[in-house]
Amino acid sequence: MARELTPGAGIILAAPEGEILFEKNATRQFIPASTIKVFTALTALKYLGENFHFTTDFLLDKHLNLKIRGQGDPLLTSREIRTVSTHIKKILQKNHISHIQQIMVDGSAFKKGIVIPGTGGSKNPYDAPVGALSANFNTISFKTTGPKSGGDAPPAAGSATPWISAEKETPLVPFAREIIAGAGMKSGRIPLAHGTQALYAGHLFTWFLEKEGIKTEKTITMAEVNAGDRLMFAWRSPYDLRQVVAKLLYYSNNFMANQLFLTLALKQEGAPATLEKGIKVAMAHAASLGIKDLFIEEGSGLSRQNRISPRSMLRILQAFKPHHGLMRYEKNEYYKTGTLQGVRTRCGYFQNRQGELYPFVIMVNQENKGYEKIKKKLQKIVREWKIKG
Known part of the structure; x- marks a missing residue:
């Protein structure tokens, strides 16, 4: 069978009890792409709970x-900001406060200026920056209204800007409009620029607080919390970590993966979170799993410098088995895919009729090569496998 498959592919398939049913280039290091998110998720579940x-x-x-x-919440969206603003209003009213001065945002829990290896500074959402205080995945989604115009050009300079939010619950605040104007697009979802993450969140909070009848000076600045500041309340995200991981794996969200990666750094190594601290936590976890060939720069799989062997990825899957239901599921397969230029990867579990799980890893690091033929061969092995008594 091995000769029939892509020569440079890394492949491994195991029985539910751990017996290796097939392997090829299983100890060679490959670029894992987004399949490394499974390891990031597993590490978060281990250390954060x-x-x-x-x-x-x-x-x-x-x-x-x-x-x-902020402390890294990757799912602080307009819906949550609206809910929080309503709660703030109630607290302020209880204290007979109807007017606040500035909105001051503190993103110091993450080191300033973190750039994720593999991001390219493009207008694509997958290049969205990380941040301790972030909103709406650090992106702005918008579209154009009004009479249709030919071509894809944005409104001309000095003309009216008929942009509206493409998200029902998100207002297009003036701060966002300035960013859109500089993007040169009619519609889409664009990432925030580095350094604007917390400020954008502040502008959204200001808008929703004003809607709640709380007057502000409409001034948003960066400022760290001081010892003398009084805690009103700590907002607790409605999503537990299993729900966060399920969304991360389903949507393969790079921003969420690295928010988790940096939160691990924050909680295990202290503020400010850095990639270096996240790597330290990840490598310690890998060592506890008996993995010695992992090289990791970030937690999403964007970096082409990330490396791991199929055999080590199998160890990760064996540890992740209690959480396999958090992965995408289709046609008796729980899986996570990964794609970069010249890279196609897939890992997960094939499920037989008895509900038993067969962990597998496929890593193809060759241009114009896929893995569908390999996957079919592995599925055939699973169908034909007989438990030895």
Whole structure:
């Protein structure tokens, strides 16, 4: 069988009890692409725990400035911001406060200026920057209204800007419009620029607070929390870590993966979170699994410098088996795919009629080569495999 398959592919398939049913180039290191997200998810589940919830702190200083301190929540969206704003209103009213001064945003839990290896500074959402305080995946989704115009050109400079939000629950605040104007696009989802993540979140909070009847000075600045600031409350995300991981794996969201990677750094190694601290946590976890050939630069699979062997990836899958239901499922297969230029990878579990799981890894690091033929061969092995008594 091995001669029939892509010569440079890395492949491994195991029985439910762990017996190796097939392997090829199983100890060679390959670029894992997005399949490394399974390891990031597993590491988060180990160190943070299934019941972990992200939190965001809201404080008032002595001048009645509202301070918002982020701690990496990847799912702080307009829906949550609306809910939080309603809660802030109730707290302020209870304290007979109807007007606050500035909105001050604190993203210092993550080191300033983190650039994820493999991102290219494009207008594609997968290049969205990370940030301790982030909103809507650090992207802006918009479209154009009004009379249709030919071509794909954006409105001319100085003309009216008929952009509206492409998300029902997200307002297109002036801060966002300025960013859109510089993008040169009629519609789409664009990433925020580095350094604007927390500010954008602050502008959204200002908009929703104003809607709740809380007056502000409409000034958003960067400022760290001080010892004398009074904690109003800590927002607890409604999503536990299993739900976060399920969304991460289903959508293969690079932003979410690296938010988790940096949160691991924050919780295990202390603030400010850095990629180096995240790597330290990841490598310690890999060592505990008996993995010695992992090289990792970030947690999403964007970096082409990430390396791991199929055999080591199998160890990860064996450890992830209790969480296999968090992966995509289709036609008796739980799986995660990975794609970069010249890279196609897939890992997961084939499920037989008895519900038993056969972990597998396919890594193809060759231009114009896929893995469908390999997958079919492995599935045939699973169908024909007989448990030896």
